[in-house]
Amino acid sequence: MASKREADPCWAYGTKIEGNSQWVQLARRYLPLFAIDNYALDASQGMREVDRQFLAAPVKSAVDKFQLLPEFLKVRGLVKEHLDSFNYFVNTEIKKIVRANDLVKSRLDDKVYLRYRDVWIGTPSVVVDGVTDEMSPQKCRLGDMTYSAPIYVNIEYCNGNHGQNTHPLFKREVIIGRMPIMLKSSKCVLYGKDEDELAKVGECPLDPGGYFVVKGNEKVILIQEQLSKNRIIIDTDKKGCIQASIMSSTAMTKSKTVIVMEKEKIYLSLNSFTSKVPIMVVMKAMGMESDQEVVQMLGRDPQYAALLLPSIEDCANHGIYTQEQALEFLEKKHKKNKFGKDEGALGVLRNIFIAIVRVRDNNFHPKCVYVVVMLRRMMDALLNKDSMDDKDYIGNKRLELSGQLISILFEDLFKTLNTNLAKLVDSILNKSSRSSRFDISQHLMKDDITNGLERSLSTGNWNVQRFKMDRKGITQIVSRLSFIAAYGYMTKISPQFEKSRKVSGPRALQPSQWGMLCPCDTPEGEQCGLVKNLALMTHVTTDEEEGPIITLCSCLGVEDLSQLSGEELHSPSSYLIILNGLILGKHRKPQFFANAMRKLRRAGKIADFVSVYVNEKQRCVYIASDGGRVCRPLVIADKGVSRIKHHHMKELKDGVRNFDSFLQEGLIEYLDVNEENNALIALYEGEATSETTHIEIEPFTILGVCAGLIPFPHHNQSPRNTYQCAMGKQAMGNIAYNQLCRMDTLIYLLAYPQRPLLTTRTIELVGYDKLGAGQNATVAVMSYSGYDIEDAIVMNKSSLDRGFGRCIVMKRHTAAFQKYQNSCDKFSPPSRAPHDREKNQILDNDGLASPGEIIRHQDIFFTKLCPENANVSISSHPSNTKYRPNRQTYKGAEGEAAVVDRVALCSDKRNNLCVKFMIRHTRRPEVGDKFSSRHGQKGVCGTIIQQEDFPFSERGICPDLIMNPHGFPSRMTVGKMIELLGSKAGVSCGKFHYGSAFGEPSGHAHKVEDISETLVKHGFCYNGKDFLYSGITGMPLQAYIFMGPIYYQKLKHMVMDKMHARGMGPRQLITRQPTEGRSKNGGLRVGEMERDCLIAYGASNLIYERLMISSDPFEVQVCRKCGLLGYENHKTKAKVCSTCKNGDNISSMKLPYACKLLFQEIQSMNIVPKLTLSDS
């Protein structure tokens, strides 16, 4: 890259500095120190002319580039990739799809046709009783509707000549279906709205958008990770053979081409051929009959020719020398296509084999070149093992976003719509007599697209036969447990590979993830390392037009392949230029070419996200403009001097500039993973050397949203950060500004959430300081009472009384008034009779519980009248219908009083009246509730102790909770200790302290020395330890106690929801054993391991009791003679064996019912289970 910037004008300076070596050295050392104000320094010290010029020059002072970040997020939002992708689909892709399939023709009558002229998406709306209404997402959430907009088309059609009218007719704004709209996308009503306007439509201004509302549920399409299409990947197959594979994907076809080397011979394996085909046969079939030409194209080096020799011999052994012979050979192997037109082996080679290389005028030459390039790369890999491609490398991956996924779905549905239309038209035209006038435009079925999109979004199943796609779990419900959890869903990347594979490669942290994917945020267990999350500044590209780039390349001196001889293909003097996997040609000065391309990109002449990457090893220049690449912004540096100067940042602060202007002026650019390989990126400006080409904006942006909440994560053991990423999503707090207007199935809220005393920059950027999920608790790290073993925490009762950890749990209960054929459910006033009164007391006269009423376990909150016979004939008088009451009772914790918070009425899809009850329960922490700090240190409340028993300091400070010091040594969460120190300094000086990741050098995290100084200034010990007295005895404690505030999260796991025990209770129907699970009031299972213990202990009676008496005892009659089960006649009390037809040898005994059931089931399979009885 050294020669990259020859033509850059601002270069002149660099050379000057370089020349003045002595000064340079000095300046390097001291300039950062007084770089604060160059101008002031200049004037006051009256520097000599040379120095003056020098100082005014762009110097290496640490420009605080942090301000760029909020700016970046302002123009982008945190889910820009989703929005961009969807916007691209809605504005561009959908038009392409419709244009590609714009004609529907009748097969019977040539004149009958329908042509789509234009397509666009309207504004989100809802049609109620034929009236179209404006729609807002909040209305959809509350009313269980889908937030969607109509898809309009303009059509031109002709109904044939039966009406003597063959002129085309036109119709405008025909609706062909409804498209679910992504929130905050360009088609959404929320687009471009400010905080006040958002509040007016009931939306939270901090909500990121990027999801859909389908039938009242918020659904997000997860980012799908997959191997990139149209790229040659060299790796080994299962047997260890080297193979080159390429997944071709064009608008027409999708195919996988594999060239594999087996036993020194090279074969092609393609799905359209029944077995592997020798590659030389394929070459000959494509018209390259001369072996010499192939060898020539491979390159002069005899090594390559030697590797190809066995394949050439193989081909000769088959006796194939000409194109005809080769095609004949291939024809035999060709799988016959059952439907559609079959073009034979040549057709396969033309259309399916390496589909991205288009064959024009039967010129197979480009395809041959492509095969040779693949062969050459394979052979390179054979000769030199490290030129193998890494499948886990992020540069070889593409992220599929909502827009792409929806466009696949839409394309399929649109094509189905058209084929259905054609079929329908044909069937109508077939009819001899038609009652009404035929009008093709009347037969557009708009429900197909609407329902198809809605179904896929709500189930998450992408089942598209047309593209051989069958994926499950593409969409997920956005969990609103906490604000951060919702964010986490937007950045989540779900893998494409199966999880069961034992290989560790895909799970490991890839070096190329740096800055693109968060290194901390991944789930534990099965999905570990496969599910990833985007980092803070990552952007995912969308497709870019290729045409202009191709023209540009040829302008810049790319020589077209057709003008080159085979020999020149791999000539060492020039590089191959490859655009999105397509070979454009060769260039003699690759570095010059790359520089020129980049300059054009920085000047804004080509799109920002086009990447140019010179691969010296493969002697290729890769240009990529396809969608799904991950990239991130970086500051451009010229020979190590940042292009961003103080005045730029000042202009930014003054609002003269924004992030886009930085991009447009070429101060900042986006690099994707591949182009990063050509860059030398300095972490800080001060570390830049003359080779440096880019400088990071802020180091903490390598982390994602969830990991960004952790203060001082760079001081923690790495798995702890990963645990916190998972736990932050379970923490209770404020969900959104509109949290009290939401009707989710379950909402957890904290009564008094706080913002953390120790914040990070990410917290401020994301808005966690406005929607916090935790409280700053004064923590004493000491042992107390013994109820703090195994990470349990001891809590102060007075703190709980005052509201620490108090939370509100809201649950939604729904009920519906059903409609039947000729009758429907009715409202019913509840009975006020004395014996019903207690149960019905919270009901209003309409049979619905009224808001504000206290509701207890077993209370009725809903009654209605159902018709006894749903299918009443229409002839019977309505007053004859008999009704029976139907009620719903509330099942909550016994002895706990909840409150009916809200009751909402809405109509559901089938126009039934739907009643939603939000039932609220306020809880204070109790023993067993789970809490966690922000460092992966979770623990349950072990005991609650009176304040007077708690230790206190002579200032009167008494901790809110006590944590056992054993939590520290093995976890090594030093960050937590620094958090404690920092928060303590924060409360004593009244300023929020910062702990951003890697923030110490750039001032985004406080240093421990500075924190200690603050502590000492306010009369605390520098190490954060305090002198405490025992609250029980009043004597001083023997040790100094590390005490201060730590931000604690209350997690959603609470004993009240889990606690369970039962004695007698419900049983299963078939086995008569106790039911399983808390929700069914089930029994507690004595499992096989528990049983083993009891056997080992010899407690046989206990086993007998547990497994038989407390479970499913049953008395059976056994015939001693035949060993089968008999029965007892209830009336006569006679015991009979039904096999022996007598009752002579019957004994009664006890068996588990499940055992008896087993015998009977076995008998039903014609196997005789016999019991042999003996006296005991």
Added chain:
Amino acid sequence: MEGASYQRFPKVKIRELKDDYAKFELRETDASVANALRRVMIAEVPTIAIDLVEIEVNSSVLNDEFIAHRLGLIPLTSERAMSMRFSRDCDACDGDGQCEFCSVEFHLRAKCINDQTLDVTSKDLYSSDHTVVPVDFSDTSSGFENPEDQRGITIVKLRKGQELRLRAIARKGIGKDHAKWSPAATVTFMYEPEIHINEEMMETLSLEEKTSVVESSPTKVFGINPHTQQVEVVDPEAYTYDDEVLKKVEAMGKPGLVEIYAKEDSFIFTVESTGAVKASQLVLNAIEVLKQKLDAVRLSEDTVEADDQFGELGAHMRGG
């Protein structure tokens, strides 16, 4: 009780007394007595606090329980509390806790009618008893000039059209049951430190060394006399038992230069009241409660009740 008498006569010296703040020395007694006094002040001095809320209308953003909890935590002036009855012991109202002997009724009516946010504060609570009212912080002359700051404790904020109407009943209770009945914001004590400076040794030090000794303490305990250049104890009570000076002296290789002991029989108490009871009254009430507790033990010396009430302690007090 037989055997030697350990009876001592503690002395109290008041250092500072404000309405809500008291600082005094307690001498010639031991930690158990001092701690008992502290514990009683926190947990057992009765006050009055809102215990039952009947909500008529609540269209505010906070839910009923939320408001009830906030009301409960408002300190009410509780001079009457010592003479009031616990509602559970009240025979005038059969324990339903709504008579004048054991309860005080409050009313709150607030509705926002204009576009400005209305802060409903403790001042909007109307008491049926003028002796029991929400604590007023505005007249503590703490220097708040802005009338906005003198609005009492915010209960909830209302926007246009929202309304809050409720009836609340305050009862007597103790901090042990719920922190809302605790009259103490801060009650703490410290042992009085005794600091000895070995003058002879100190003389051998240079001025720099002296300053380094002085500055080693995070709090300003020592100072250098500008005239004599001697190290002096400026404020012994600023010492936080942090041992920093001792460590410093040790590190200088002069152990014994400064010696610090805690006087085991003198305590410096700091009492801050929530405003429910005056700080001075809080201490007196605490002593009263403590006396009653001891009386209870003594009265029921060998009765079963003592065992019920005090468990092993009762037996211990009887000399068992």
